[in-house]
Amino acid sequence: MQVALGFYSFYFLQNEFSQMREEGLTWFTSIWNYMDVITPCTISTVLIINAFSIPIEDNTERTI
Numbered sequence: 001m002q003v004a005l006g007f008y009s010f011y012f013l014q015n016e017f018s019q020m021r022e023e024g025l026t027w028f029t030s031i032w033n034y035m036d037v038i039t040p041c042t043i044s045t046v047l048i049i050n051a052f053s054i055p056i057e058d059n060t061e062r063t064i
Contacts, residue, residue: 006047009040016040 016037020027027033046064049056056064 002047002050005043009043009047012040013037013044 016033019033042064048054049064
């Protein structure tokens with residue numbers, strides 16, 4: 001399941017970067033674009049933490 005999440009996260013990040021290239025600086029004016037980038041970045045971070053068995057505190061884990 002983590003591999004599938006990784007592929008989906010990569011796909012959505014790639015989609016946002018292509019929109020960034022097409023729209024230029026106007027891409028940064030919409031708050032929704034930031035929301036579209038934060039979610040796959042967070043998922044990727046969690047997957048990396050799990051893949052490398054990086055120990056994190058309980059409070060940090062709850063925050064993520």
